[in-house]
Amino acid sequence: MKTTISYKTKEYHIDLSKPLDISIAVRGTKENVNSWYIDNPKIEPHCDSDFVGSISAGSSTNFYDIWFNPHSHGTHTECVGHISKEHQSINQNLHQFFFLAEVITIAPSEENGDLVITKNQLKKLLEDKAPKALVIRTMPNSETKLKRQYSNTNPPYIIEDAMEYIRDLGVEHLLIDLPSVDKEKDDGQLLAHKAFWNFYGEVRLGATITEFIYVKDAIADGSYFLNLQVAPFENDASPSRPVLYKIE
Numbered sequence: 001m002k003t004t005i006s007y008k009t010k011e012y013h014i015d016l017s018k019p020l021d022i023s024i025a026v027r028g029t030k031e032n033v034n035s036w037y038i039d040n041p042k043i044e045p046h047c048d049s050d051f052v053g054s055i056s057a058g059s060s061t062n063f064y065d066i067w068f069n070p071h072s073h074g075t076h077t078e079c080v081g082h083i084s085k086e087h088q089s090i091n092q093n094l095h096q097f098f099f100l101a102e103v104i105t106i107a108p109s110e111e112n113g114d115l116v117i118t119k120n121q122l123k124k125l126l127e128d129k130a131p132k133a134l135v136i137r138t139m140p141n142s143e144t145k146l147k148r149q150y151s152n153t154n155p156p157y158i159i160e161d162a163m164e165y166i167r168d169l170g171v172e173h174l175l176i177d178l179p180s181v182d183k184e185k186d187d188g189q190l191l192a193h194k195a196f197w198n199f200y201g202e203v204r205l206g207a208t209i210t211e212f213i214y215v216k217d218a219i220a221d222g223s224y225f226l227n228l229q230v231a232p233f234e235n236d237a238s239p240s241r242p243v244l245y246k247i248e
């Protein structure tokens, strides 16, 4: 199922029958990816006195409750509401779902004992490009990213001026395979989040950050169309399923 997209001055060809899913699914087990010091997600039959919402337990249907936190347990997309006092909902701020995207791969470099993504690394990869969406795959890229327990591990993050560079390039949707764009323990500074949303200037309400993606090695760096949609929760963040389509 092939289609042609006219965007700005160009035409692009993509094959809708070849989606490249870069989300991490949420499972109700301890093996699920996790961060921010909370329990694993739960997906369990709803129980009420004698009732157990499971066919194997005698119910007519499977009727499961789900407990999870979008920031901790899988691919999620957030808006500025993640760091603002005023309520802002991702479902009210993300209005379009197809974007021209660039996939890049970076091995974070060591700085003061942390692993960080720097402006120089980004500049080298993005110099002549200005994608609306930027997908960052970090190295190493093993499949353990699908179930890693990130709490208290000080994962890599994006340096503030690198994020200013991303913002000033015009990237409106940033996707990354880490639990956060900021340092795990930063005393609430959230410098990269603030830089991305231009928090102290004209706030970029329509801009989004998607964390906990997983971009398989088989997906090469380069230009793609991205379909990004969230589950329609009215919350700062919601589970999402980013899907790439190779430009043919």
Ligand SMILES: N[C@@H](CC(=O)c1ccccc1NC=O)C(=O)O
Binding pocket: 036, 071, 179, 180, 181, 182, 183, 184, 185, 186, 187, 188, 189, 190
């Ligand atoms: N680094 C922050 C915490 C933080 O960033 C955070 C905490 C809970 C859930 C998500 C977080 N950041 C996600 O991008 C702090 O140390 O206060």
